[in-house]
Amino acid sequence: MAGARVWVRDSEEVWVGAEVVQDYKGNEVKVLLEGDRGEKTIVVKSDTELPPLRNPDILVGRDDLTSLSNLHEPAVLYNLKYRFLQEGNIYTYCGIVLVAINPYKELDIYGNEFIQFYSGCNRNRIDPHVYAIAEEAYSSMCKFEHNQSIIVTGESGAGKTVSAKYAMRYFATVGAGPGESDTQMEKKVLASNPIMEAIGNAKTIRNDNSSRFGKYIEIGFSKKNLIIGANMRTYLLEKSRVVFQAAQERNYHIFYQLCAAASEYKEFMLSNPDDFYYTSQGESPFVGGVDDADEFDETRKALQLIGVTESQQLMVFRILAAILHFGNVDFLEADNQESCKVSPDDISLSVVASLLGIDGEQMQRWLCNRKIVTVNETMIKPLTESQSIQARDALAKHIYAQTFDWIVGKINVALHTEATPHNFIGVLDIYGFEMFETNSFEQFCINYANEKLQQQFTQHVFKLEQDQYVEEGIVWSFIDFYDNQPCIALIEEKLGILDLLDEECKMPNGNDANWCQKLYAKHLEKSKHFAKPRMSRSAFVIHHFADDVQYETGGFLEKNRDMVIEDHLNILRASQFEFVAALFREDETPARTGKQSKNYNKPRTGRGSVRSMTGPPLQGAKKQHTQTVGSQFRSSLTRLMQTLNATIPHYIRCIKPNDEKAPFVFEPKRAVEQLRACGVLETIRISSAGYPSRWSYPEFFVRYRALLKPADIDKKNIRCSCENVLQNYIS
Ligand SMILES: Nc1ncnc2c1ncn2[C@@H]1O[C@H](COP(=O)(O)OP(=O)(O)OP(=O)(O)O)[C@@H](O)[C@H]1O
Structure with missing residues (x-):
């Protein structure tokens, strides 16, 4: 109809506003x-292709997207943009979801006074x-004595870790008890953040502090709703970063922190990160605004707080320093190019040997040869330089992964409480979801996890929708x-992609190409x-x-097997330092529970036992008794x-509004890509497939009272007044 205000697709802006100038004809x-x-002129083949209607100005800037009369992608996008740019609001609800847009600017909205303000308040x-989401979770736990979880997702740099940290700070504040020990526990919970950032975060092109x-x-609360403990589970550490970094990226922060403190640990023979292959590939040793030496002090303080003794810290730093020297070990290729050796006077290897307390000659030998047991x-088989x-x-x-797990285990021991928590809130x-130019095993696992989370999310939203209709006695049909x-x-199912990958990994001559052909045969x-490209x-x-x-299959098998040569492990297990030896001993302590191991210094976190090999799979007759990375990941996701399914979930979806990290752009x-990928648009679809408008009677009355004659208004019975509007104009 002429005069109608609509949205029209645009290649740059995604949607632009427009006004219909001529009635829809033909x-x-x-x-x-x-x-x-x-x-x-827009070609419209059917009514469903008509341009979506704009919302009246009065609705623009609503703090809950589902309260918009016209509920669709352009309305969502415009409302978020309006709030973000015109009002400086980074947070908006979309039903039960909190959408958080990264402002890339410090905002004065997180101080203690804000925590106090939100504490005890109803989010509506x-x-x-x-903090409103955190409060909702906390009060729901207190009221219903039910476990809660806050699920934060978004792409790299969108603000997940910042949001998760604020949520934890909120719980630490509202759940702090009066006694000294409670205060300690809350401090320990917060101290896990700098430690995990030091060992698990790195500078990437997307984010200077990327997890x-x-x-x-899981933060555990007592019956009185005070924090009494916590427990952390970690997923899929990006191990490849330890040995490789792309241009402009860094290895894990802890390595640069250690180098910045080189003068304090002379025996580690550390120097500038540029001197080490494992910290110099990205050619970007600094992070703007970050002083690695100061950060290292923070890390050490936090380690101290969670009970990592100075001597344990020293061992951890020794091992990390050894990794850096290990990366500098050079191989001299034989003339026939079929074998190689480490020079007997390779300084780096002797530093590694002394730092780890291991037999350097043995390590030299087994870096260049492999034992094949039939x-x-x-038999002893020489390895080529590249092998x-x-x-x-x-x-x-x-x-690195074992050290990381040891630290996670240590955090869990520190946060462990003998008393069973009455309830917990998990963050x-x-x-x-990730999609790059080239996608490999890592993206595959990440996207698999996101499929699972998306399923959990849609089922939950759908169920809530259904529950609400039932509660209000509204007739509805299946959405x-x-x-x-x-x-x-x-x-994940039998003969699915992961299953076929595991099968291929067991084959003596299994390889990526064969696996790919099997996938085509089974699933195309x-x-x-x-699909096949x-x-x-x-x-x-x-x-x-x-x-x-599109996933490139090259490298899937190797990453899924994640093998370490058994002889290398044996050398480490024979270390003169019990700390090092224990780190590599196989014991089957359960996963990341934080339970203290019998091993004197070794809080196992159970990455699962080590996958080791003495030769190619099966050729070396050692039994493959451990799980592949894919199946470990599948099990941990199932858990x-x-x-999550046994908790009341709350969702935060973080959006990265630009790639330049520019404030308020x-x-x-x-x-829109991210809104689609994180399920916000799906929530909108579910909401609009049911009853898209959800107004309370007072809201409806304020909005439409102008349509009523004075006689139809009953201020004591707002509901009745609302029904009068509908009877007069709709029925
Ligand atoms: N609420 C916020 N206020 C101010 N700045 C923020 C906020 N959220 C995020 N940022 C900025 O964005 C950066 C990236 O955020 P964060 O590390 O939380 O992203 P992420 O989603 O966890 O990324 P990754 O997946 O790479 O770890 C932060 O270092 C900070 O500079």
Whole structure:
């Protein structure tokens, strides 16, 4: 209808406002675009393709997207943009979800006075805020004595860790008890942050302080709702970063912190990060505004607080320093290029040997050779230079991962409480959906986790919707929502992608190419979520809920096996330092529970036992008794989902509004991609598929009272007045 205000698709802005200038005739609508963009004729094949209607100005800037009369992608995008740019509001609700847009600017909205303000307040009465969500979780726990979780997702740099930290700070404040020991516990909970950032965060091109692992922290509360303990589970540490960094990126912060304190630890023979291969590849040793020496002081203080003694700290730093020297070990290739050796006077290797207290000659030997055990004999096979480098890097990654796990275990011991918590609130800070130019095993696992979280989310939103209709006695029909179970089944069920990958890993001559062909044979044209790219025979595509992602199969098998050579481990197990030896001993203490191990210094966190090998799989007759990375991840996700499903969930979706990290700049294209990927648009779809408008009687009355004659208004019975409006104009 002429005069109607609508939204029209735009290649740059995603949607632009327009006014219909001529009634919809035939299959065309003529509109006048806003912002001097002129007129445009839109071809409309059916009514469903009509341009979406704009909301009246009075609704613009609402703090809950689901309260908009016209509920669709352009309305959501415009409302978020308006609040962010015009009002400086970074938080908006979308039903039960809190959308948080990264302002890239320090805001004065997180101080203690804000915590006090939000404490005890109902979220519907106050501005959206991470503290409002935290309060909702806390009060729901107190009221219903039910466990809660806060699920924070978003892409790298979107603000997940910052949000999770504020949520934890909120709990630490409202859950702090009067006694000294409670105060200590709350401090310990907060101290886990700088430690985890030092060992698990790194500078990437997307984020100067990017968490390279996922984590779920459960904060335990007593019957009186005071913090009594906590526990952390970690997911998929990016181990490859220990040995490789892309341009402009860094290794884990802790390495640079240690180098900054080189003069304090002379025996570690450390110097500038540029002197070490493992810290110099990105050619970017500094992070703007960060002093690694100061950060190191923070890390040490936090370690002290959680009970890592000075001598244990020294051992941890020794091991980390050894990793840096290990990366500088050079291999001299033989003329026939079939073998190599480490020079007997390689300084780096002798420093590694002395720092780790291990036999340097043995390490030299087994870096360049491999033992192959068959039924009848044991053979020694020389390794090529590139195989030796690979073996060195695999060991460096493994040493780091074990140290990381030891520290996580130590944090868990410190946060462990003998008393069983009455309830807990879990905070999940996990990588969002990823799609790069080249996607590999890491993206595959991350996107698999996001499929699971998305399923949990849609099922929960859907159930809430249903519950509300039942509670209000509203007649409704089944809403058809997107169910991603077939996609999850493709990945995790029998003969699915992970299963076939594990099968291939067990084959003596298993390789990426064979696995890829098996995937095609099994799933092509059989699973609607699986496809083969037209131009490739070594990649596959998964139609994820967020987008189609092409995965390159090269490297999947190796990453899934994640093998360490048994002889290397034996050398480490024979270390003169019990700390080092214990770190690599196999014992089957349960996963990341924080329970103290019998081992004197070793709070195991159970990455699962080490996968080691003495030769290629099966050729070396050692039994493969441990799980692959893929199946470990599948099990840990199953456990996570069981935990989440047994809690009342609260969701925070973080949005990165621009790639330049510019304060208060909103790029609609980037925002809309993320809104789709994190399920906000799906929530909108579920809301609008049911009853899209949710107004309370007083809200409706204020909005539409102008339509009523004075006789139809009954101020004592607002509901009746509202019904009069509808009877007069709708029925
Ligand atoms: N609420 C906020 N206020 C001010 N700045 C913020 C806020 N949230 C995020 N930032 C800025 O954005 C940066 C990136 O945030 P954060 O590290 O939380 O992202 P992330 O989603 O956890 O990323 P990654 O997945 O890479 O770890 C922060 O270092 C900070 O500079």
